[in-house]
Amino acid sequence: MTELVPVLSANWDQEQSWKHASYVKGGGYGALKKALGIDKADLVQMVKDSGLRGRGGAGFPTGMKWGFLPPDDGKPRYLVVNADESEPGTCKDIPLMMANPHVLVEGVAITSYAIGCNHAFIYVRGEVVHVYRRLLQAVREAYEAGDLGKNIHGSGFDLDVTVHAGAGAYICGEETALLDSLEGRRGQPRLKPPFPAVAGLYARPTVVNNVESVASVPAIVERGVEWFAGMGTERSKGHGLFSLSGHVEKPGQYEASLGITLRELLEMAGGMRGGKSLKFWTPGGSSTPIFTEEHLDTPLDYESVGAAGSMLGTRALQIFDETTCVVRAVTRWTEFYKHESCGKCTPCREGTFWLTQILKRLEAGNGTEADIQQLLDTCDSIAGRSFCALGDGATSSIISSVKLFREEYERHVTEGKCPFDHAASALFDYTAASSTSEPTTEEAHA
Amino acid sequence: MTYDESTLTQLTADAEQIVSRYPVPRSALLPMLHLVQSVDGFVSPDGIAFCADQLGLTSAEVSAVATFYTQYKRRPNGEYQVGVCTNTLCAVMGGDEIWKRVSERVGVGHDETTADGKISLERLECNAACDFAPVMMINWEFFDNMTPESALSVVNDILDGKPVKPSRGPDAVPTFKEVSRVLAGFEDGRADEGVGAGEPTLAGLKVAKDQGWTAEGGAK
Numbered sequence: 001m002t003e004l005v006p007v008l009s010a011n012w013d014q015e016q017s018w019k020h021a022s023y024v025k026g027g028g029y030g031a032l033k034k035a036l037g038i039d040k041a042d043l044v045q046m047v048k049d050s051g052l053r054g055r056g057g058a059g060f061p062t063g064m065k066w067g068f069l070p071p072d073d074g075k076p077r078y079l080v081v082n083a084d085e086s087e088p089g090t091c092k093d094i095p096l097m098m099a100n101p102h103v104l105v106e107g108v109a110i111t112s113y114a115i116g117c118n119h120a121f122i123y124v125r126g127e128v129v130h131v132y133r134r135l136l137q138a139v140r141e142a143y144e145a146g147d148l149g150k151n152i153h154g155s156g157f158d159l160d161v162t163v164h165a166g167a168g169a170y171i172c173g174e175e176t177a178l179l180d181s182l183e184g185r186r187g188q189p190r191l192k193p194p195f196p197a198v199a200g201l202y203a204r205p206t207v208v209n210n211v212e213s214v215a216s217v218p219a220i221v222e223r224g225v226e227w228f229a230g231m232g233t234e235r236s237k238g239h240g241l242f243s244l245s246g247h248v249e250k251p252g253q254y255e256a257s258l259g260i261t262l263r264e265l266l267e268m269a270g271g272m273r274g275g276k277s278l279k280f281w282t283p284g285g286s287s288t289p290i291f292t293e294e295h296l297d298t299p300l301d302y303e304s305v306g307a308a309g310s311m312l313g314t315r316a317l318q319i320f321d322e323t324t325c326v327v328r329a330v331t332r333w334t335e336f337y338k339h340e341s342c343g344k345c346t347p348c349r350e351g352t353f354w355l356t357q358i359l360k361r362l363e364a365g366n367g368t369e370a371d372i373q374q375l376l377d378t379c380d381s382i383a384g385r386s387f388c389a390l391g392d393g394a395t396s397s398i399i400s401s402v403k404l405f406r407e408e409y410e411r412h413v414t415e416g417k418c419p420f421d422h423a424a425s426a427l428f429d430y431t432a433a434s435s436t437s438e439p440t441t442e443e444a445h446a
Numbered sequence: 447m448t449y450d451e452s453t454l455t456q457l458t459a460d461a462e463q464i465v466s467r468y469p470v471p472r473s474a475l476l477p478m479l480h481l482v483q484s485v486d487g488f489v490s491p492d493g494i495a496f497c498a499d500q501l502g503l504t505s506a507e508v509s510a511v512a513t514f515y516t517q518y519k520r521r522p523n524g525e526y527q528v529g530v531c532t533n534t535l536c537a538v539m540g541g542d543e544i545w546k547r548v549s550e551r552v553g554v555g556h557d558e559t560t561a562d563g564k565i566s567l568e569r570l571e572c573n574a575a576c577d578f579a580p581v582m583m584i585n586w587e588f589f590d591n592m593t594p595e596s597a598l599s600v601v602n603d604i605l606d607g608k609p610v611k612p613s614r615g616p617d618a619v620p621t622f623k624e625v626s627r628v629l630a631g632f633e634d635g636r637a638d639e640g641v642g643a644g645e646p647t648l649a650g651l652k653v654a655k656d657q658g659w660t661a662e663g664g665a666k
C-alpha cells in the first residue's frame with residue numbers, strides 16, 4: 001500500500017491556515033532564511049538533484065529549467081508563476097492557494113533568489129476572487145514581515161512580487177500566451193524558440209513554473225534532497241496532489257508520492273459512488289487520453305502513464321462510472337477546446353469547430369458511421385499540426401474514446417439517439433423527462 | 447470621455463497605482479479593464495478611451511485585448527454574474543439540469559441579463575473546483591455541491607434582494623462592480639472571511655491523519 005504524504009496539504013486544516021502567523025507557527029519561512037545563506041548555484045543544483053519535475057502538466061525538470069537561464073548580465077530576469085489553472089478536471093492549485101498561499105510566496109522568494117530575479121509575478125486566473133484576495137493579503141503580510149521587499153532578512157536580496165489577475169482565457173495557461181497576456185496583450189502563444197528562459201517576459205530571461213512546482217521548493221530546502229528523492233519512483237520523484245473528482249464516494253485532494261495507483265486512491269476515497277463500476281477516467285485532465293479499469297494498477301508517474309498511452313498531466317483524475325455516456329463527455333470537452341482555441345492557427349481554430357459539429361451530430365443520434373471516421377481524420381489534421389499543445393490536447397479524448405468505446409459511438413448511430421439516461425449520472429434525483437431539451441451549446445459557446 | 451471630475455480623478459489615481467506594480471506600463475492593461483468594470487459595470491467606450499489614454503495605446507488596441515477575454519463584458523452586466531459549470535465533469539454530475547432550471551427561473555439564457563439588471567447568466571467552463579461538482583459561481587465566488595434546489599434558492603435570494611453566502615468565500619457575495627475592483631488588485635478586507643478549505647480539499651489529509659501517515663521520513 002502506498003501511503004499518502006501530506007506536505008503541501010499538511011496545514012490545510014489549521015486555524016486560519018492562510019495567515020502569515022499560522023504559517024510561521026508551523027515553521028513557515030524557515031526555508032527562506034536557510035536558502036538565503038546558501039549559494040545560488042548550490043540551490044539550483046539542489047533542486048536539480050531532488051528530481052523535482054514541473055507540476056503544471058509537462059513534467060519538465062525544474063532545476064534544469066532554472067539552469068537554462070543565461071549568465072547574469074546585470075539586467076532584469078523574471079519568475080512568473082503559472083496560477084491559471086483552467087484545464088478541465090484540474091483543481092489542485094486553487095485549493096492550495098486558498099488554504100496556504102504562503103507556501104507559494106515562500107517558494108517564490110526562494111526561487112527568485114536562486115535564479116537572480118528581483119521582481120516575480122503570480123498570474124492567477126481571474127475567476128477565483130477569493131483566492132486572489134488571499135494571495136494579495138499573503139504578499140502584503142510577507143512584505144510586512146520582511147520576507148519580501150528590500151534586503152530580505154539582512155541578506156541584501158531584494159524582491160518585489162506582483163499578483164496579477166487574468167480575465168478568463170484557458171489558453172493563457174500556455175506559458176508563452178501567459179507572458180503575452182501579462183504584457184497586456186491578447187493571450188496567444190509565441191513561436192518557440194526563443195524559449196522563455198532566453199526571451200520571456202519583456203524579452204528578458206524568464207522562468208515560468210506552475211504553482212505546485214514552486215510551492216514544493218521550500219520543503220526541499222528545509223528537509224533536504226534525500227527526503228524528497230526518497231519519495232516517488234526512479235524518474236518521477238517526490239510528492240504530488242492527486243485530485244479525484246466525479247463518481248467517487250469522497251472526491252478531493254490526495255497528496256501522495258508519484259507512482260501511487262488509482263486502485264489505491266479509490267480505496268482511500270471510499271470507492272466508486274454507490275458501488276457502481278468504473279467506466280473511464282482521465283489521468284491528467286481533459287487533454288490526456290482516457291483510461292479504463294484496465295489501468296487501475298498503472299503507477300501514476302510520468303513514465304508508466306506515458307507507456308500506457310496517456311500522460312500524467314496535472315494528476316486530475318476525473319472518474320466516470322457506468323452510467324456515463326462517453327460520447328456526451330467527449331463532446332462537451334471538445335466544445336471547450338473550440339471555445340478556448342485562440343484562433344492563431346488554422347488546424348486548431350477550424351478543426352475544433354468541425355469536431356464539435358460532428359460530435360454534436362453523433363451525440364444527438366443524427367450521425368452516420370462515416371462521421372466516426374471523419375472524426376478521426378479531422379483529429380489527424382490537428383494533432384501534431386497545431387501551433388501549440390491546445391490543439392493536440394483537443395484530440396486526445398476523441399481518439400482514445402473511439403479506440404476504447406467505438407461500439408458506443410456506433411450505438412448512437414444505429415439507435416438514432418443517446419442510449420444513456422443522463423439523470424442516472426447526476427448526484428441528485430430528477431426525472432430524465434425534464435432533461436430532454438438540453439441547451440443548444442452552439443450559441444452558448446459562440 | 448464623459449466621466450465626471452471626481453470619478454476621473456479617482457480612476458486616474460487608481461490607474462497610477464496599478465501601473466506602478468509593473469516594470470512596463472502596458473502590463474497594467476488587464477487590471478485596468480477590471481477597474482473600468484468596477485466603475486461602469488462593463489468595458490464601456492469611455493473605459494476603453496480611458497485605458498488607451500493612460501497607457502498611450504489606441505482605442506483599437508485596447509478593444510482588441512478586451513474582446514479576447516470572457517470576463518470583460520461588452521454590454522452593461524448584471525449586478526450578479528451567475529455561472530453554472532457545464533463542462534463535462536460538472537455537467538455529468540448534474541450541472542446540465544441545474545443550468546436548465548436556473549435559466550428557466552431567471553428567464554434568460556447564456557450571456558444574457560435580466561431586464562432589471564440583477565442577474566447575468568453564463569454557462570461556465572471548468573472553474574477548478576471539480577471535487578466540489580456540481581459548481582456554481584456567483585461573481586466568481588464558489589457555490590459548491592449544488593443541487594437544482596440549492597441553486598434556485600440562491601438565485602431566488604438574489605432576485606429578492608437578499609445577500610447570498612458562498613461555500614468558500616466572503617460572508618456575502620459582493621456586487622459585480624465590487625469584485626471587479628478586487629480583480630484590479632485592490633484589497634477589500636474580506637480575505638479572512640470564510641473557510642480555508644472545503645471538505646474535499648481535506649479528504650486526503652483526513653485519511654492520512656486517521657492512518658497516522660506523515661511525510662516526515664519520506665514515503666513508504
Ligand SMILES: Cc1cc2nc3c(=O)[nH]c(=O)nc-3n(C[C@H](O)[C@H](O)[C@H](O)COP(=O)(O)O)c2cc1C
Nearest residue numbers: 054055056082084085086173174175209210213389
Ligand atoms: C493550453 C495549455 C494550457 C496550460 N495551462 C496551464 C496552467 O493552467 N497551469 C500551468 O501551470 N501550466 C499550464 N500549461 C503548461 C505551461 O505551458 C507550462 O508548461 C508550465 O506552466 C510550466 O511549469 P512547470 O514546469 O512548473 O510545470 C498549459 C499548457 C497548455 C498548452
Ligand code: SF4
Nearest residue numbers: 342344345348388391
Ligand atoms: S493550437 Fe489552438 S490555441 Fe494553440 S495557437 Fe493554434 S489556435 Fe491557438
